[in-house]
Amino acid sequence: MFVARRHNDGRRRSVVAAEWLSVAIVATVSAALCLIAAPVASAAPVSATKEIAVGNALWHSERIPSTGGVTLYADVLRPRNLPAGARTPVIMAIGPYFNHYAAKGQQPVLRDSIGQGLVPAGRYDDLIDGARLLERGYTMVMVDLRGFGGSSGCPDASGPGEQSDVAAAVRWAASQSWSTGKVGLYGKSYDAVTALIGAGQQVRGLSAVVAQEPVYDWYRYLYGNGVPRVNRLGTPLSFIYQSSNPGFKPTPGMDPAAYADRTFANVVNPLCQGYSVLSQLNGQKSDAFWRARNLIPRLQGSRVPLFLSQGFIDQNTSADGLQQVLSGMRGPVHAWLGMWDHVRGNDTDMTAPLNSNTPKRLSTGRAGYLDEVGRFFDQYLMGKPPAVKDPAIVIQDNTGRWRAQPVWPQDIATRRVALRSGAYTFDGRQTATKIFYQGQYYGTQIDSVAPGGTNFQVAKTTDSASNAVWTVLPVEKSAVRISGTVEVSLTSRDPDSTPVAVDVYDVDETGMGTLITQNAARLTAGVTTLELFSTDWLVAQGHRIAVRVTDSNNGRWAYDHPTGRRVVVDGGTVVLPMAAADAGTPTSGGSNSNLEGYLGSYRYPVPKQS
Structure with a gap:
């Protein structure tokens, strides 16, 4: 691609x-x-x-x-x-x-x-x-x-x-x-x-x-x-x-x-x-x-029979539609799902290529992919019972830990969140992630470029955290897991079909947010609905979940010429798919360079909620 x-x-x-x-x-x-x-x-x-x-x-x-x-x-x-x-x-x-x-x-x-x-x-x-x-x-x-x-x-x-x-x-x-x-x-x-x-x-x-x-x-x-x-x-x-x-x-x-x-x-x-x-x-x-x-x-x-692998943080082919596909299949489904970019299941940082200092490190963090592929084909093309019983679904979340489940997502409940009303200016400058370096903010999300290794790519940004409608939830009293596809509904009086970006963050005690998931749409007068990219993210105890509604995510999407007009959002709802924090059964595997690069650079300073 x-x-x-x-x-x-x-x-x-x-x-x-x-x-x-x-x-x-x-x-x-x-x-x-x-x-x-x-x-x-x-x-x-x-x-x-x-x-x-x-x-x-x-x-x-x-x-x-x-x-x-x-x-x-x-x-x-x-x-x-x-x-x-x-x-x-x-x-x-x-x-x-x-x-x-x-x-x-x-x-x-x-x-x-x-x-x-x-x-x-x-x-x-x-x-x-x-x-x-x-x-x-x-x-x-x-x-x-x-x-x-x-x-x-x-x-x-x-x-x-x-x-x-x-x-x-x-x-x-x-x-x-x-x-x-x-x-x-x-x-x-x-x-x-x-x-x-x-x-x-x-x-x-x-x-x-x-x-x-x-x-x-x-x-x-x-x-x-x-x-x-x-x-x-x-x-x-x-x-x-x-x-x-x-x-x-x-x-x-x-x-x-x-x-x-x-x-x-x-x-x-x-x-x-x-x-x-x-x-x-x-x-x-x-x-x-x-x-x-x-x-x-x-x-x-x-x-x-399907064996699927999908990176939740893939900046090329995103997990947009992943849950719909998995839920609609009626044959046997195996899957590796986790926090990596556009890599093969058997890739290393050398073959990906990621230009990291650990060229032999597995790009997913889990070994045995091709062995499992071989057993999968043997079972369904040759009729051989597998010598090793592979889990149906293995999932790596943002902590780098892996677990096994029979299906994904599994046993989810939903948390419905009312979004605040507010307004922002369509100036086309907003970025979903940025870091402060040498007196200047740099946007870090570049379309189709993998996070991690020396693929640290930035572009100067003059966006403003205040040019958005923020909804920041209360502090989580215990760890919670977002598992599946976040659904968003926005109400607006905007008649011009201006673009809107919705970003969900995991905000730590210092107010720094890490991007969990996102998507974009065009606002219409009345109600605009959209689904964000599927994910599996553990929000730690003491952290907050924040939702930002703004005009753009530069670096990920290319926008029309900004009009400078004021866009009013009359609230809305976010439906968060929640699974147990201790869902699944722990299994082998560890972190990877994509995930670590993502956690280090896909961040945003979230303003304090008034």
């Missing part, structure tokens, strides 16, 4: 002007080329039709037919030394990120038709090696989505075309002569989205899904209830670059026609990338484009 660009000194670049310039360029190019009959991207790599030994695998490529005349390219890795005619279950990853070209200095296995050195995609070598998939008796298949890598067609941001690709790929894998008919999907980020697409479709043959840090609703990834995220344009543009394989610079000796076909077809076709980008700039949630990309309704009632 989109990663924020940074200065060498660690500060994030201002990209708003550049992004809108990019919009203009895309729109202009698309309009100018409307009469050009530009083909969609043709299949790029031409690789092995016979199996070639690569490590512990025998590698060959396949072409999988999908809808609309699209052909998908796939790398197939079969275990070596299988008996003739042996059939295996299949673990498949489907996405836009597979790179089939040898890196500089890497020895290619063979060459394609235009001279590029080819190797099997290495995106999930950690899974193949760490979970010992080939030794376990699985075939690994990595499939390019339409318009990416070696697949033809036009990308459509998890829409109907890519959804049909997932179904076609799973059916193909289940029907091969070397397959047992059992298929598991695996992925992280975009590849986790395609895994959830499969779970929602319940494609015949799909027997298990592992999804790490997915997006549950593409609209929520780019918008907070009508308010655009900073990545609202950066993400679509990054996928244009990703689909322009093999890059914008021709390789010496490359056939010009093949280069133009592979690189520019998706960029210049006005019905392809231009349409997709412009569609994603539409902030209306009810639009058919977004409805087709909301996976939550499709996952309701799914019986496909």
Whole structure:
């Protein structure tokens, strides 16, 4: 997914002007080329039709037919030394990120038709090696989505075309002569989205899904209830670059026609990338484009076994919709939920990468992820009873401690809080988190940038804590746990659909608050409702819970031009999902660098309640 660009000194670049310039360029190019009959991207790599030994695998490529005349390219890795005619279950990853070209200095296995050195995609070598998939008796298949890598067609941001690709790929894998008919999907980020697409479709043959840090609703990834995220344009543009394989610079000796076909077809076709980008700039949630990309309704009632991992403090793919997905599944659910950013379950601070001083430290704080994934696949693809009984759900809260539960959230009650009335000025300066350093406040929340390690990124801010409506609750007489999704209802007379941000804090005895959860929306005259990101947070005895209603969360969302007008909020309610402070059963695991960086920098000085 989109990663924020940074200065060498660690500060994030201002990209708003550049992004809108990019919009203009895309729109202009698309309009100018409307009469050009530009083909969609043709299949790029031409690789092995016979199996070639690569490590512990025998590698060959396949072409999988999908809808609309699209052909998908796939790398197939079969275990070596299988008996003739042996059939295996299949673990498949489907996405836009597979790179089939040898890196500089890497020895290619063979060459394609235009001279590029080819190797099997290495995106999930950690899974193949760490979970010992080939030794376990699985075939690994990595499939390019339409318009990416070696697949033809036009990308459509998890829409109907890519959804049909997932179904076609799973059916193909289940029907091969070397397959047992059992298929598991695996992925992280975009590849986790395609895994959830499969779970929602319940494609015949799909027997298990592992999804790490997915997006549950593409609209929520780019918008907070009508308010655009900073990545609202950066993400679509990054996928244009990703689909322009093999890059914008021709390789010496490359056939010009093949280069133009592979690189520019998706960029210049006005019905392809231009349409997709412009569609994603539409902030209306009810639009058919977004409805087709909301996976939550499709996952309701799914019986496909799911193993999900989600960071509550993921600054890229947030836990927005997490509780809805978990509560709607009807098949077996396993999950790792906790205080980390956009990482794989087996990542370390080196592989994340986090640039910390402890490169081998686990990025979640808990060991054994790939072992558990292997047991999960063995159970549902091979029918093997697990040798180790893994907890259904493991949760890490803000203390860094882990616990196990059969479901999440579990046995929650609700605390309904009346919000104070008040007003603030729409000046567009507010930040959700900031620290005081060398006589100046710096905002610390930067969209898509992980907290922790040396990823300490700041931007000067002139916001004012008083430019908000604060509701600060009484001191907690004992520890309390917020577990689930906070719901907010605001009453306003604002007729202009101005943005509003709602932040919930854990306030210590000194008045310093740590951000628990947040979201944004557009105010309407009357009642505005919104759900904040799911979380699991233990508020210590002696602390307070505070709720801030204000105009913006700069760094996380990109706002309209501030009007300077006074916005009146006539109160409202917050519903806090509360679980027992000692919920669950303690289990193995510890803290991590993301969490520690978050606790140190995602803070805000809360004003004393008058």
